Each structure stands twice: as C-alpha cells, then as structure tokens.
Amino acid sequence: MGCCHPAKTLEVETTEKVTKIQRSSKALVLTPGDFVSIKVEPITGDYVFEDVLGYGAFGEVRKAYHKISKSERAIKSIDISNCKEEDIQKLLKEVSILKLLDHPNIIRIFEVYRSLTKLYIVTEICTGGELFHRIKHMKKFSENQAAKYMLEIISAVMHCHQRGVVHRDLKPENLLFTSKNPDAKLKLIDFGTSALFDKTKKMKGIIGTYFYMAPEVISGNYDEKCDVWSLGVILYILLSGNLPFSGSTDEEIISKIQNAPVSFTRSTWNSVSEEAKTLIMKMLKKVPETRISIEDVFSSQWLKSRSRGNLPDVEFEVELLNKLGHFETESTLQHAVYSYIISQMMDSSYFIKLNEIFSQIDKNGDGMISREELVYAALKFDLKFDIDQIIQRCDTDGNGYINYSEFLTATVEASHAYSRERVRQVFEVFDKNKDGKLSLDEIRSALGGDANNFTVFKQIISEVDTNCDGYIDFDEFLNYVSKRK
Template sequence: MGCISNSARKGTVTKANKSQESKVVSSTEDLQIQPRQFVVHRETDILKDYTMGPKLGSGAFGSVRVGTHKISGQQRAIKTIKKSSISEDQLVKDKFFAEVEVLKTADHPNIVRLYEFYEDQLHFHLVTELVKGGELFDYIVSSKNLSEPVAAHFFKQILSAVNYCHSNGIVHRDLKPENLLLDRQDSSATLKVIDFGTSIVIDHSKRLTHRYGTSYYIAPEVLKKNYDEKCDIWSCGVILYILLSGKPPFYGETDSEILSRVEKGVYQMKGATWDRVSVNAKNLIKSMLNMKPQDRPSASQCLESNWLILMPEATNQASILTAEALENLTSFRAEKKLQHAVMTFIATQLMNKNEVSQLSQAFRALDANGDGKLSKDELLAQYQSTMGLNQAEEEVERIMKEVDVDGNGFIDYSEFIMASAKRESLLSKQNLENAFRLFDYDNSGKISAKEIRNILGREVISNDEVWRDLVGQVDQNGDGEIDLREFKEMMLKLF
C-alpha cells in the first residue's frame, strides 16, 4: 500500500491533535484505539490504490474526483491539490493542513470522514467519504422553502456538528449551504459538513483577526476582524432563515451591498412566508442573528431551544433502527485489543454505507443533547424503558467498559458504529479479507508486529514487546506473525 510517513507535517495543529501527543504504552491494556490512527499519510502514487473516475468540481488550487478503492471497491471523493499552487503561500498551506488535521480528528455523524492522505512529488490528495446527494443549497432551491419539521431535521444536524467542533475548540468560519452535503436528495437525508479549509483552533485568550467567510453568511464582527466561535452561530442563523424562507436575510446586487447590510444587521421576517413560520423558529433566528456575539446562544444552547425540542422528528423507522442498535450494543463483546482495532478499522474504513447511514440515524436519536457522543445518562434513559433501573445501570456500565475503547467516558460515534452494527455484516468474509490485506502493508500474506505498530503505534511510545504481545495473542503456530486463517479465527470468535 506504499510508504507510511511518520514525519510531522508542517501546518496548523489542532487542539484535538495536541491532545493526542505521544503517550507511553507499557502493555496492550494501555493501548487506546481511535479512528484517527487509521487515517494514514502515504507518500506514494495514489493510482496504485485508486482508480480515478469523473471530476466532481474544480477550483483555483485543484479538483475533486470520484475514486474507487481497488481493494474494497468503495467509491470515495478525492480532493487533489497542486503543491505548486500552495507552496509559496504559507497562509494557504496552513489552511490546507488545518483541514487535514481537523478531518483526521473529527468523529461525528455529520462531519465528512477522512480516510487517507496521499502525497506525491506534485500533489496532495485528501481521500474522504463520497456524499452523493448534492448540496443542501440545491435542495433548498428545488424545494423553495422547507416545512418546519424538515428544516429542523437538517438544522439539528448542522448544530450538532458545530457543537462538536466548538467543544473541541474548532471554529469552521465558512458555514453555508454549499458546504453542507446530503447523502441523498430526500427530506430525511443525513447531512455532512465539509470544507474545513478555513477552520482554526481557537485560543480563548486571543481574538480571531483573519477575515474569512462568504458575503451572505459572514458575521458582522468578522468584518471588523475581531471575533470568536460565535461567528459560526451567526452563519447558522442565516442558514436557518434561508431554510424557512428560501431567501437570505441580507441581500444585495453586489458583495459590498450585501456586506453593508450585514454590518447594519437589519433584516425582515414579514410577509406570507413568515406568517406561516412559528414564533419559536423566529425567536431562535433572532437570537442567533444578535449583533452582539456575547449575547448569541452557544451551539449547545441552540440545540436546547424550544423550536427543536418541541419539533417532532423521530419516525417509526428511526425507532426501529434505534431498538436494533441497542440490542446489538447489549450483545457486544471483545476480549482482545486487536479485535477492537480490526472492528474499528472496518467500521470507519470498510463498512457498507447504507448500514452506516441507518446506524447514524440511530445514533442521532440516542444523542439527546446533540453533542456527538453518547453519555451514560443517555444510554440509561433508553435501557430504563425496557428494564428496571438496577438492571439498566448494570447493563450500561458493562457496555461502557466494553465499547468505550479510548476510555474518555463516552461512546463516540465510531465506537457506536463498531458495537451496534450487525456482526454478520461487520465481520463479513469480504470485510475481513479486505481488512487483512490493508493491515498487511508489504503484501507478504502475514501481518507482523512491525505492521501493527505502523498502524496503531504512530502516536504512542512503547517497546516492541507491546506489539509482539498483540501478535502473540492471535499467533497460533508460533511463527511471530498473523496469517489470514489466524486473523479470521480471531474475529469470528466474536460471534
């Protein structure tokens, strides 16, 4: 699969990335498994691993194409950037690496997933999930204005992603319908936030001063080059205004005309369209478009607004999916650290997109506060509905111990996907064989301790004994490596 780079890349390093600095691991029990470990930087020709398909779009610095992964057969989006176009502009280069780091760390159902990062002599290539439903902007145009339940369905997903970003210190700075993709053109679609090229990790002791954003959606304080994460809340307010009316609150024939109106902050919610919009929705918009950033609600407070809480969203289908997911969570078991690692890899890199989409719906239904992770209390509320309090508490404690692989006290999105998926689907023959081939970097037909360290150990400090011990737990014939038969048997024991 090519050479894996262990060198630090020059660019913006996120708060989340800093928190993942090298940790001392003295045994396999200390080893944490996280999705970011499988986002590998490869210094090789991307055409060795992908077949390039049609172009989806292009810009000043590169293009986006459909690419088919040769081993898994999955279609993915490949964003290609010419090195020459960013080599002489440090600001542009920083923006590019900021996007890499944010997407590498992000683990949320409404943020596009980064699979791999390639580098050759002339280009950088970001390989992300392919979201086929088009832009939310196109859906708004075709629908003109959305009913409040449909608008709430999409807006809650946007806020959840923004809340997740802000809780990790990330400010997007260019939220707009064009940067919100749908997995299908449907009122119940899953939404994905993309394009983190202007994102930054905020230092709360300093104000942000670089002007980024798009005229219709930019916050007035950004124009003054003195702002914080609340600029994203303003953009969300503009997006909700458009979702419900089909028109922007600040409009003009030119950018300067639009920005002049943004600076004044004057907009209207009158006429036949707005007469049909609820008071709760209007109040939420007004709070987000407050000219004083300090008086705007946070993303988490927006998620607790009366409009979203009282708006019916759950469907019978979502209830069925949630029940199935909870049942699979209850039966989840994994004895070995390497089993956890393989399941996380399959869940984040190889799993069927339709099943992931269904589990994403279940995750969002369980995530009551929309923070992008499941707490003990959120799980307890669900299990209490089908069993007594004491039994539910015991069950949730066991689930947390089994599923919370990184030990942060929550079940993160990828952990949920791994543990709530149907075993026969997650551990299918094809998935296991593809996972083995991707772990086996040198194509020798066996997985060595060195190859496992290349995947799981790039962010930890340990001695070689840790990785040999991982192999030894599975190696039946004592040759110091894991062959395909041993690999499959290790995973099929989970049934």
C-alpha cells in the same frame, strides 16, 4: 455531556457515578483519526479514478473506486507543484481537523496521498448534491423540513465545538446530501478554513463568505459563536428563500451585516411562526455576548417540536441497546480491527438506521453518548445493564463516552460487517509489501495510535503469531480476529 435526568428510581445496575471511566493501561487507545495516514505510494495502486464530481478553489473532486473494499469514495486532488512546504502544511490542517471529528453528519476522511506534484484527500462520497441546490429548486422549505435539516447541521457544529473546532464557513454550499433520496441526511464538509479555538482567546482574521459572516468576524475579534450567526443565516434562507443581508457589493453586504436589522417584512414570512422568527433573531444578535448559544439553539422548543419525524423504531432501538450491553471483544487486536472496519471499510449508507438510534440516545446532540444518556436509554426500556462496564468495553479512546464510531462498532450486524471477506480485505490493506504476512511495523502503520501503544503492538504479535516466526499470516489473523466470547 448528558442532559437527561430520569425522574423514576434508577434500576440500572451501575457502580458509583463518574464523569469519566478510566481504561486499563493495557488497552490500545485508538480513535478513527488514528487510522487516517498520509501515504507516499502512488494512489492509482489503490484507487481507480472515475467521473469528476466538481471543482473547488484548490482543484477537482472525482469519484473513485477503492480496489480492496470495492467501495466508491470522493478524492480531492490539489496541485502542490508550486507550493512551499508551509503552504502544504496549511492544506494538511484540514486533514488534522477532520481526524478529530467523529459524527454522523460530518464528512468522513479515509486517507491522504502525497506525491511531488499532488495532494489527494480521500473522503466518503455524497451523491445528493449541495443543500444550496435544493434551496434553489425548492425556493423555501416548510418549518418541519427546515427544522429537520437544522437539527442535523446544529448537531454537527456542536460536535465540532465540543472538540475545539470552529468551522468559520458554514453555508448551504458546504452541506452535502448523502444521496438523491428525499430523506437523505446532510454532511458538513470543507474544513479548509476551520480552526482550533481556545475559549480564553479571541480569533483574528476575516475568514469565510460575506453573506454568512458574523459582524465580529468582520471586525476581526471573535470566538466560536460566529458559527451560530452563520447557522441563523442558513435558517433564514431555508424558511424564506432569501438572504437576510444581501447587496451588490461586498461593502454593501458588510454594512448591512453590521447595521441593518433582521427583516421579516417579505410576504414569504407571513406563513412562518413567531417561534421560528424569534429563534432567528436570537441567532442573529449582532453582539456575540447576547447571541444565543448553540446548545440553547439545539434545545429550543421550535427546533424540538418541528423536527420530529416518524416515531422511532422501538424494537430496533431495544435490539441495539442489547447489542451495546453485551458487546465484548476477545482481544485487543479484534477490537482494533472491528474499529478499523467501521471507520475505513464500510459505506456510510449501511449505517442509516443505526444513525437514527444513535441520535435518539444522544439527547444533547453533541455526537457522543454520555453515561447519563446511556442510563436514561436503558431505564426507558427497563434494561438491566452495568453501564460503566458498557462504556469501558466500547470506549476505545478512553474519553469516558461512547463516540459515534464506537457505537457503530458495537451495534453493527456482526455477521455482515466482520465477515471472513471483510477481514481478508483488512489484511490486504495492512499488508503493505504484499508478502502475505504482517510485520510489527505494518500493524503499527495501519492502526497508528499514540506512542504508548508500542508495547501493545508487540504483545499483539506475540499473542497472534502461533507459529512463532515473528509475523502474522492470514490464517493466524483470521482465527484471532474471528474469535467470539
């Protein structure tokens, strides 16, 4: 994944270069998606519903208050009273796909509740509104502002593609701002039409919104490059305030998408650079084989030069790299609980500065820090780390990279994130029957993971259960989770 090649002599302590670090077989293999469960108990036991945020094709979205973590979240309510089981499984496909994704610019899913009549999908809340509404208000954006937005969106879509997911409905309505702050970040949402793809096979079926739909999707024979076309349409709109292919009927829109050239004749394009227009032309090539790749869009000169914001906080970056270099948990349970806190219990607003540094280190923008990228970052500040050891300590899913949540787990301010109060909240969530102690089944239910984790969970119980009653009470849980190296 890494794209950086330091020119000077490598001074970072490391073992033989490898593309994937093998984890110990004793390790608990976990991803943030493992913490996302489908619950059948009443959602009102855990949440207080508040204002309606909006309405979609399947139901309403409401703001809700999570009783234990005391945080605000968004809950999509879907009426399934008249749905067949196969239709419900199609709705749950969005959940399965969101569980695969772990990126600062992709909406985070927490959990799912299912009753006889409703399906509730709980995600992080974004209060800044749609990119679509900012476009309507601003009419158009400067190249620098457009590039900043596009950098975030493209990185999110690159991460999707890297995980084998094609979105298929990229549009400004599916991009939400985290807050109303002018510098708020974007989050990609609505994976209801997304799909897993196989690079050896083409996808079929007309999916998406016509204004943003690639010609090959209309023809019903396409691959993940259809997302690049949609991104090109979004960039065109950001810089001009207009759609590249519009019409009063679906037939007219389709005809223009398939046959009309991209036009820059409106006066609004007079102040836009040739570099931006050239990039748009490459993204809106009608033949997908000649269309620019998403990796080349991300590394394009226009995007890199125009998206530069304030200079990065060098002192803070060094501080985080040192945290990463010295991160080590005392036990399997401690690491799992820390990961759970980051993925399930903390508001994303707490990670704003961490996200900026993560993006600085993630040079190729795929939402993961590779060994090569970590070497480059350490070398830049002349930091002496055992790179392979860092990856081994942080890499809970064993893919050989430091994913977004793994980075946060290692670099967050521990005294705040992993406080006694936060650990108590986790214990309350894990303790399903509210008897004040955790059983093996409750630990397994909370932490999930693959089938190979069963023996690890048994080992956790035996290590933490100091009074040998077969359960973990809160004091045992707190003492074990709070240990420091």
